[in-house]
Amino acid sequence: xxxxxxxxxALSIQEGENATMNCSYKTSINNLQWxxxxxxxxxxHLILIRSNEREKHSGRLRVTLDTSKxxxxxxxxxxxxxxxxxYFCATVPISGGYNKLIFGAGTRLAVHP
Amino acid sequence: DGGITQSPKYLFRKxxxxxxxxxxxxxxxxxMYWYRQDPGQGLRLIxxxxxxxxxxxxxxxxxxxxxxxxxxxxPLTVTSAQKNPTAFYLCASSMGAFNEKLFFGSGTQLSVL
Numbered sequence: 001x002x003x004x005x006x007x008x009x010a011l012s013i014q015e016g017e018n019a020t021m022n023c024s025y026k027t028s029i030n031n032l033q034w035x036x037x038x039x040x041x042x043x044x045h046l047i048l049i050r051s052n053e054r055e056k057h058s059g060r061l062r063v064t065l066d067t068s069k070x071x072x073x074x075x076x077x078x079x080x081x082x083x084x085x086x087y088f089c090a091t092v093p094i095s096g097g098y099n100k101l102i103f104g105a106g107t108r109l110a111v112h113p
Numbered sequence: 114d115g116g117i118t119q120s121p122k123y124l125f126r127k128x129x130x131x132x133x134x135x136x137x138x139x140x141x142x143x144x145m146y147w148y149r150q151d152p153g154q155g156l157r158l159i160x161x162x163x164x165x166x167x168x169x170x171x172x173x174x175x176x177x178x179x180x181x182x183x184x185x186x187x188p189l190t191v192t193s194a195q196k197n198p199t200a201f202y203l204c205a206s207s208m209g210a211f212n213e214k215l216f217f218g219s220g221t222q223l224s225v226l
């Protein structure tokens with residue numbers, strides 16, 4: 001079963017605009033990670049936020065985590081055509097018997113020049 | 114350059130045939146993983162290994178087998194028992210802290226003839 005669910009499933013914006021993607025999850029987590037995947041390629045790690053953190057920044061990326069609402073958001077500022085990709089959140093649940101990373105279905109982002 | 118190498122990039126399987134996907138890493142990571150990705154979906158964990166000569170089933174292990182004889186290598190065999198093998202297969206690795214940042218290979222697209 002999927003732990004994380006991204007919203008929206010697809011997002012289309014113009015270059016220079018900001019893109020916001022959301023992720024909701026069901027059980028308590030150790031950490032939450034965001035990954036990027038270009039079409040037909042492997043995933044690339046973007047950022048990891050731990051359960052005791054509320055916000056992290058990396059370049060044009062800003063990630064927030066609200067453990068009370070079991071949700072996270074990824075903001076990409078001043079988007080570029082090269083940001084076109086699928087973005088996945090992944091969580092490490094605290095419970096479950098073994099430690100594993102569970103991925104959502106992703107948000108497909110299209111940035112138009 | 115350090116990284117994870119998957120081969121081949123494309124693979125075709127005939128009815129009743131076993132095929133093996135290669136995954137090699139030179140990052141000196143202890144943990145390695147195999148994920149399956151179907152179109153428009155997230156990643157599902159097939160098998161993972163935290164140490165040489167040890168591996169555990171993930172969520173969808175039926176029809177697959179793995180070995181971990183060397184730290185650098187974690188090959189995946191798709192057996193004839195896997196009735197719906199067409200998918201994009203991704204190998205990943207992480208440092209000793211299980212399920213911290215994952216590094217991914219570029220993937221193998223497996224199709225059935």
